[in-house]
Amino acid sequence: xxxxxxxxxxxxxxxxxxxxxxxxxxxxxxxxxxxxxxxxxxxxxxxxxxxxxxxxxxxxxxxxxxxxxxxxxxxxxxxxxxxxxxxxxxxxxxxxxxxxxxxxxxxxxxxxxxxxxxxxxxxxxxxxxxxxxxxxxxxxxxxxxxxxxxxxxxxxxxxxxxxxxxx
Amino acid sequence: xxxxxxxxxxxxxxxxxxxxxxxxxxxxxxxxxxxxxxxxxxxxxxxxxxxxxxxxxxxxxxxxxxxxxxxxxxxxxxxxxxxxxxxxxxxxxxxxxxxxxxxxxxxxxxxxxxxxxxxxxxxxxxxxxxxxxxxxxxxxxxxxxxxxxxxxxxxxxxxxxxxxxxxxxxxxxxxxx
Numbered sequence: 196x197x198x199x200x201x202x203x204x205x206x207x208x209x210x211x212x213x214x215x216x217x218x219x220x221x222x223x224x225x226x227x228x229x230x231x232x233x234x235x236x237x238x239x240x241x242x243x244x245x246x247x248x249x250x251x252x253x254x255x256x257x258x259x260x261x262x263x264x265x266x267x268x269x270x271x272x273x274x275x276x277x278x279x280x281x282x283x284x285x286x287x288x289x290x291x292x293x294x295x296x297x298x299x300x301x302x303x304x305x306x307x308x309x310x311x312x313x314x315x316x317x318x319x320x321x322x323x324x325x326x327x328x329x330x331x332x333x334x335x336x337x338x339x340x341x342x343x344x345x346x347x348x349x350x351x352x353x354x355x356x357x358x359x360x361x362x
Numbered sequence: 363x364x365x366x367x368x369x370x371x372x373x374x375x376x377x378x379x380x381x382x383x384x385x386x387x388x389x390x391x392x393x394x395x396x397x398x399x400x401x402x403x404x405x406x407x408x409x410x411x412x413x414x415x416x417x418x419x420x421x422x423x424x425x426x427x428x429x430x431x432x433x434x435x436x437x438x439x440x441x442x443x444x445x446x447x448x449x450x451x452x453x454x455x456x457x458x459x460x461x462x463x464x465x466x467x468x469x470x471x472x473x474x475x476x477x478x479x480x481x482x483x484x485x486x487x488x489x490x491x492x493x494x495x496x497x498x499x500x501x502x503x504x505x506x507x508x509x510x511x512x513x514x515x516x517x518x519x520x521x522x523x524x525x526x527x528x529x530x531x532x533x534x535x536x537x538x539x
Contacts, residue, residue, distance in 0.1 A: 208520055209513045216517070220525035228403055228529045232537045235399065 254328055258307060261335050262300055265342060292345050296338065303338065306331045363419050363515065366412035373409030377402070396538035400530055407526040415519050422511045429503060435496065439479050442500075447472050 306327065380402050390398070429436030430444055437445045448468045452461055483490045 209516055213521075216521050217525060220521045221529060224407065224522070224526045225529040225532065228407070228526075228533045229537065231403060231406075232399075232533045236537065 254331060255307060258303055258331065258335055261338065262303065265296060265300060265338065288348070292341075292348070296341055296345070300338070303331070303334055306334060363416065366415045366419075366519070369408055369412035370416065373405050373412065376405045377409070380405075396534060399538060400534040403530050403533070404526065407530065408523065411519060411522040411526065414522070415515050418518060419515060422514070427504065427507055429500065436500065439476070446476060 380398070430442065431437070433445065439445045448471065451465065451468045454461060457465065483493060
């Protein structure tokens, strides 16, 4: 390389590039970083939170199914199907009940959010989480009862409406 | 060296931030957790490299140039203070009265020696020419040491940083994702 050509172009280092040095440094850092990464994978610092999240996951799935079921029932009930006055009154009553049910659903969603927040806390709050879980399950059972009662009332209203139509 | 000082300072600050905000990081998706982990690893690596460069710089500053051990050719009287000034001088930052008197005595004695050497050199042209040649050569050697020391620091930083970056990329791709 003559003087002119050495003046042109960019040189990363003031001296010559040495692949041997680079490979030595690379091997050292690869060993160090692999060891650190393996250690972090073996002992994750967020281990407890993951356990709690896994425990909460089935509750969340069950409640989401419940909520979906309630929504489907609500959409069925809200369909404009009756022309007669008594049936529309019954439908209004059912709608009122469904509004109340929606408030219950909101409560369930709020509880779900609370459970999510609890999931990121440490293991000392495991007992609190258990209590929250019980209350969420209780709320879900209450909602189910309410749903059954509403369905029964809807069926009763439907039969009286069809009887009036027959007359 | 200045860049390394800043990397050490910012690296320590960034690690502090990661430790402080770690509980919130557990809510993040696993992919972004791995990205944050790789960034933290890069910070640790760069901070370590910068610290190593600084330590190596201190070692270089502590080293004594080998030619200074040659008292007549490499450390001649008019060029380096090791030979020009008396080695029994005290360099205490807060000298006592006795220390001030002693230092001034050394000052006057060394001045007399220095002046006599210059006068002798002026009388003999060949001696003066020899001293001038020694001085030119010593300056070249001294500059060579300075440049090579600086190159060592640059080489360590560039090789280590690139190697660290590449290794983190490999670790992230094959171990964390």
